[in-house]
Amino acid sequence: MADHLLEVRNLSVEFHTAVGVVKAVRDMSYHLDRGETLAILGESGSGKSVSSSAIMNLIDMPPGRISSGQILLDGVDLLTMPLSQRREINGRKIAMIFQDPLSHLNPVYTVGWQIREALTTHGTDSAKAQAEALRLLGRVGIPDPGHALDKYPHEFSGGQRQRVAMSRAIIRHPKAFLFDETLSNLDARLREQMRAEIKKLHADLKATSIYVTHDQVEAMTMADKIVVLNAGNIEQVGSPMELYNRPRNLFVAGFIGSPRMNLIEGVEARKRDVATIGIRPEHMAVSVTDGLWKGTVGVAEHLGSDTFCHVHTETAGTLTIRTAGDTMLKHGDTIYLTPDERRMHRFNTEGLAV
Amino acid sequence: MSIEATAVIDEPPFFKRMFRMLLADKFALCAAIFLLIVLLMAIIGPSWLGDLATKQNLRGRNAAPFDFEKAWVWWMGADALGRPLLARIIVATQNTIMVAAGAVLISAVTGTVLGLIAGFSSPRVSQIIMRLADVIMSFPSLLIAVIVLYILGSSILNLMMVLAITRIPVYLRTTRAEVLEIRERMFVQAARVMGASSKRIVFRHILPVVLPTLTTLATLDFAYVMLAESALSFLGIGIQPPEITWGLMISQGRQYLTNAWWLSFWPGLAIILTTMSLNLLSNWLRIALDPVQRWRLEMKGAKNG
Numbered sequence: 080m081a082d083h084l085l086e087v088r089n090l091s092v093e094f095h096t097a098v099g100v101v102k103a104v105r106d107m108s109y110h111l112d113r114g115e116t117l118a119i120l121g122e123s124g125s126g127k128s129v130s131s132s133a134i135m136n137l138i139d140m141p142p143g144r145i146s147s148g149q150i151l152l153d154g155v156d157l158l159t160m161p162l163s164q165r166r167e168i169n170g171r172k173i174a175m176i177f178q179d180p181l182s183h184l185n186p187v188y189t190v191g192w193q194i195r196e197a198l199t200t201h202g203t204d205s206a207k208a209q210a211e212a213l214r215l216l217g218r219v220g221i222p223d224p225g226h227a228l229d230k231y232p233h234e235f236s237g238g239q240r241q242r243v244a245m246s247r248a249i250i251r252h253p254k255a256f257l258f259d260e261t262l263s264n265l266d267a268r269l270r271e272q273m274r275a276e277i278k279k280l281h282a283d284l285k286a287t288s289i290y291v292t293h294d295q296v297e298a299m300t301m302a303d304k305i306v307v308l309n310a311g312n313i314e315q316v317g318s319p320m321e322l323y324n325r326p327r328n329l330f331v332a333g334f335i336g337s338p339r340m341n342l343i344e345g346v347e348a349r350k351r352d353v354a355t356i357g358i359r360p361e362h363m364a365v366s367v368t369d370g371l372w373k374g375t376v377g378v379a380e381h382l383g384s385d386t387f388c389h390v391h392t393e394t395a396g397t398l399t400i401r402t403a404g405d406t407m408l409k410h411g412d413t414i415y416l417t418p419d420e421r422r423m424h425r426f427n428t429e430g431l432a433v
Numbered sequence: 434m435s436i437e438a439t440a441v442i443d444e445p446p447f448f449k450r451m452f453r454m455l456l457a458d459k460f461a462l463c464a465a466i467f468l469l470i471v472l473l474m475a476i477i478g479p480s481w482l483g484d485l486a487t488k489q490n491l492r493g494r495n496a497a498p499f500d501f502e503k504a505w506v507w508w509m510g511a512d513a514l515g516r517p518l519l520a521r522i523i524v525a526t527q528n529t530i531m532v533a534a535g536a537v538l539i540s541a542v543t544g545t546v547l548g549l550i551a552g553f554s555s556p557r558v559s560q561i562i563m564r565l566a567d568v569i570m571s572f573p574s575l576l577i578a579v580i581v582l583y584i585l586g587s588s589i590l591n592l593m594m595v596l597a598i599t600r601i602p603v604y605l606r607t608t609r610a611e612v613l614e615i616r617e618r619m620f621v622q623a624a625r626v627m628g629a630s631s632k633r634i635v636f637r638h639i640l641p642v643v644l645p646t647l648t649t650l651a652t653l654d655f656a657y658v659m660l661a662e663s664a665l666s667f668l669g670i671g672i673q674p675p676e677i678t679w680g681l682m683i684s685q686g687r688q689y690l691t692n693a694w695w696l697s698f699w700p701g702l703a704i705i706l707t708t709m710s711l712n713l714l715s716n717w718l719r720i721a722l723d724p725v726q727r728w729r730l731e732m733k734g735a736k737n738g
Contacts, residue, residue, distance in 0.1 A: 135625075135626050136625070137622055137625060137626065166628040166629075166630065167628060168628070169625070169626055169627065169628040170627055170628025170629075171628070174626070174627075175623075175626040177619060177622070177623060179619060182618060182619035182620060183619045183620050183622070183623040184620055184623070185620040185624075185638055185641075185642075186620075186642070186724065186725055187641045187642060187722075187723070187724060188641075189724075196624075196627065196629075196637075197627050200627060200628060200629050200630075200633060201628060231724035231725070233724070233725050244623075247627075
């Protein structure tokens with residue numbers, strides 16, 4: 080137990096709203112070991128940001144309230160800690176990097192001032208902070224860091240701002256990083272690039288990170304372990320491949336994987352004595368001559384590397400399948416699908432995997 | 434990659450940069466020069482023209498302006514007791530600026546600090562401060578002034594305090610409203626995450642963002658305070674003759690408005706020009722101090738010279 084860097088135990092957070100008390104996070108527990116990257120994955124409103132805000136003491140109380148639970152950092156509970164100590168934790172042990180870097184940088188100060196502030200707030204002298212800021216700006220890949228220090232946030236591009244935000248986080252040598260939807264605001268190409276850079280930085284710093292995101296690709300690529308959230312509850316915790324191969328319930332099954340898993344109810348499920356069966360688009364064999372399920376091709380989406388087809392079958396409903404990029408399938412074709420029974424997921428009436 | 438493109442030019446030091454930006458805005462430049470003159474007058478006026486401004490000359494009562502054969506102090510005419518108006522305006526500058534600047538400064542600082550506290554602290558503290566502001570606002574300001582000045586006697590300091598107190602709610606409410614908005618902004622959260630103390634967040638992160646609004650407000654208030662002071666002087670509880678202020682001069686000239694307009698006109702003009710200059714300068718300052726807007730002035734400056 081003692082080896083967990085960060086451990087969230089039975090955390091519940093609720094908010095008082097006009098329509099009554101809303102439980103944003105319910106009895107949540109997870110832990111993070113040193114050097115590990117944990118992703119907290121969930122859709123909007125699943126409580127993922129609330130749980131990270133609780134760690135950073137960002138929840139406004141009231142209207143928010145942490146009704147129960149502990150957040151242990153190195154075995155010390157953050158929630159019962161006096162505010163001044165908590166500030167030190169925020170400053171030195173955990174660094175948070177936000178979604179929109181422009182709004183997270185104060186528009187009236189230079190970037191250099193703001194990076195330095197991360198150190199000067201906690202008593203480092205200004206000259207030392209300046210040298211450190213200069214070194215880090217270069218490290219995160221800002222061209223000409225010497226001059227960049229005297230620029231204002233609005234003079235940078237989106238990606239550069241995010242790099243600035245990152246150097247501001249790194250400068251304190253925190254024990255853990257908390258990324259809150261950090262890449263969501265960047266365009267696709269930049270996101271990929273930054274993803275790779277963050278991973279590299281991770282390896283260099285041997286960092287421990289929590290990665291809050293709604294993007295499963297991000298979670299799958301960055302994390303050693305993923306916590307899947309839904310409506311304030313943890314649905315499953317596991318490694319990316321575990322979640323992909325052995326989803327514990329219907330929600331995770333439908334959430335992880337793109338395109339999403341085909342969930343089939345009705346006669347095909349009853350044949351196998353379960354309430355629902357799930358088969359991933361990539362786990363079905365396609366044939367034009369014979370197979371288990373007969374169907375006609377509806378829409379074919381060509382992505383280049385793959386083609387996703389929506390197939391209307393007689394007994395299994397509409398299924399999505401993944402075929403080769405150069406497939407000849409087109410609208411109206413009759414095809415036969417054979418699911419790989421070994422890779423089929425079975426769920427009972429409560430939606431749990433069996 | 435604008436970073437690389439502009440990196441070649443070294444940034445000049447702060448004051449040089451500000452001066453260049455001032456040159457770029459001609460209106461602001463005029464305003465700054467005018468205000469400099471006013472300031473100079475305020476400092477040297479009373480010792481320079483003090484005697485001349487208070488010496489009565491009943492033969493020259495309400496002498497008309499633009500009589501350029503007389504000495505220059507008479508060019509704006511004379512008041513009801515035959516005292517040269519131009520000299521009086523110059524001498525009055527000191528009191529006027531002292532009362533107005535003092536009142537604006539006191540009310541702005543107090544109001545801002547209270548507003549910051551009200552905006553950032555617990556709802557309870559905020560409530561107390563806001564109700565206090567409501568009390569001040571619901572009381573007719575002139576009534577407070579009359580009572581206080583009656584009790585304490587009228588002096589420049591008391592006048593300053595009274596005017597300041599009545600204007601505090603303006604700054605308080607503005608600041609609080611801005612703080613409530615800005616504290617929800619993400620950079621404040623980022624500062625919290627960084628472990629900054631509340632004091633630091635309020636003074637280093639929120640205040641600089643509110644400040645431009647407050648400067649504009651303060652310059653507008655400058656005119657208001659000058660006129661309020663004249664109203665009090667008119668009631669006889671403000672500055673007492675033989676001390677003079679522009680406001681007092683206006684009210685003294687009021688009974689002669691129909692036959693000697695210049696009695697009130699010149700001090701009125703002085704008030705208008707001063708506030709207008711302040712306004713122009715604050716407008717310039719707002720842009721010059723805003724890193725996002727600054728290029729407007731710098732670009733203009735580059736084009737001009």
